[in-house]
Amino acid sequence: MRGGYYSLSTIYTLEIRISLMVKYIKHGCLLLLFGIFFLPLYVYAAAETTPALLVMEGNKIVTAAGVRMRAAITLDAKVLDKLALGTVVKATKRTREKVRTGSVTGYWYYVTHQGKKGNIQGWVFGSLLGDFRTGKEEATHWALVQQRRVKKRSDFADYAQLYQYISTILPSIKNIDIQANLALEQLLSLQKAAEKISYDKEKIKPYSLFLAKHKKDLFYDEISGRYLIPNERYLALSERYAQSAAGDKLTWFAANAPTGGECEGELECVFMRMTMQEGMYLHRYTDGNYAKEALTAVSKILTYMINALRSAPKEYDYLRFKELKKEQQTLLRVIKQGKTVTTLRQKVIEQLQVLPTVMKP
Template sequence: MSAVIRFFSVLLLSGWVVSSGAAPIPALPPEPPTLNELGYQTDTHHRLTIVSGARVRSQANNQSGVVATLTLGTTMKQIGRTAQPSALGDSKHYWYQVELDNQRRGWIFGSLTLPYHPSQHLEIYRKLVEERMGQSLSFADQMELTRLLQKLIAEIHEGDTPPKSLLAELQLAYLKSIQKTLDVYNQLSPTQRRQNPYSAWLRHLEQTAKEVIFFDEISARQLVKNEAFWELYEANPRMNQLSDHIAWTAANHPIGGECEGDLNCYFSYQLNSGLLRYLKHFPNSSYQQQALDTLLMETNPKDAYWSASDASELTQQLAQMTAILSQIDTPASTRLLAQLRRLSKS
């Protein structure tokens, strides 16, 4: 069993905590189950937060005291709602009276939540994750999404039995979300990196995700390991578009280091971790032309070199590349093969 797969199999996350709140308020009539934007069966007696920092208030207005501030993906029992919707900023929605896990009660504005059905919680969370991953999030929100993904993956390993594709989607989103937080961290000055929340977050990742992250000394960046994506693909090789997407993500994820025009280094990277490895598995995918165009551009003869000591290995690499590209019958693949042969003889 690989380190990455073992990592996913033991992933754990400490529980969330919400603050105390106001005394119980008499329940109002529940609304009909018509607000499920996700398209799933709803249980209007539960709701799910779809933003970070959602505030539960003591009364059904934005001026009352805060009972609790909830993280993304928090579930709560709905026990009532206001008779009429209210306007808050650009949104118009009901206020919902909810009960938290600690049995405290309060009110939350409807646009911060969705109806939630416990029996479909993983599929509903999957849609929530998909939406959040498509947004440009703050560092704090991206951290919170990463923690939510940790929690969901841990729940699956502890007993849930969802479709394998759903687990693979969450694992892919988790790796990508980690890298998004690291992209922010990598842009900071050394002084900023030593400050919270950045230093605390890196320590958290070093404790909970050490199998999938590393520090690349050459580029001075924290990165998710390229092989973590490839191992996820190898564990899920026959899921059509999802497998294709995982492999394409892997092929375009940095491995660290720098080849600086060294053909032997570049070919080794592309065969073992990059676009040629991708084309070996998906020679006729929708990304084919993009992969070939990139390889044509990056093997420009004027920017490449190799030493005589590399000749034997280059011959072996060319044979591997020829075998991969022979699966593809396009003008771009023909040009690339011809260019690679010229390079190896120059």
């Protein structure tokens, strides 16, 4: 500036600065307008996507295997922990309304779980939880086990977790009938889990770890190509709970538990196995709930034996059959003691009376 006049370069610089100021003011107004008109809509939309909550207090039990606890009410949220079947959690909040999650609609619960590293809190979808009320604990456990037992398309993990769940709660069960039923389901779930382990999986985790853990509980049957629980375990269970209401059922399961091996047509073996299974059941429960099934099985075996002996008597060693007559007489006496007289029972009695006549040399 000389003599009160600005140079051309100075004027040009001022014009640029004024232009930028106007531009920033315009942008500021636009941002302000955006905030005034659109921010409330954004906040409203966010509020709409966050479900309203209810404060509550109650215990819940996990009703599935490997249930995910999440950081938020969405299936995309971070997984904080996986809850095993039968885990009891404390719920302190839930969504006010049911929320559609995938193809299912239900509440979400905010729960606390005692994990390996302390308390963990997060959200679990309600269809994977059940009520766990004080005073109803044992009945709830038994109902859940029954529910899981009949689950369709169960895999190794389902049965392994069911076994672990029962093993965890069994020592705390006081009701003798529930205890007996759970003890049976414990064996059955162990058997089912073992049956899911094919030969090519034996050395792969988690199957190898499972077999190593239960090497004293299972044996490998070459004939059937599968792992089995020794029949003695079922028998011991039926004897332990013989006086309970579940004793009848336990004995029937013991009679039908797979024993491994095969008789390969040897009639002596067929007869002795029958006396140790169906015969054993009838000896303990002559008029039991499964007497009809037991008598039907005995009748089938006796029909097979009598027909085989009559059609080809020279193919069998009769001297060995003489050793079985004592068992035949014992079984005959047991079946005659039945108070329920039926056509089937009478048929079996007649077959047992015929058997010694066709065993004669």
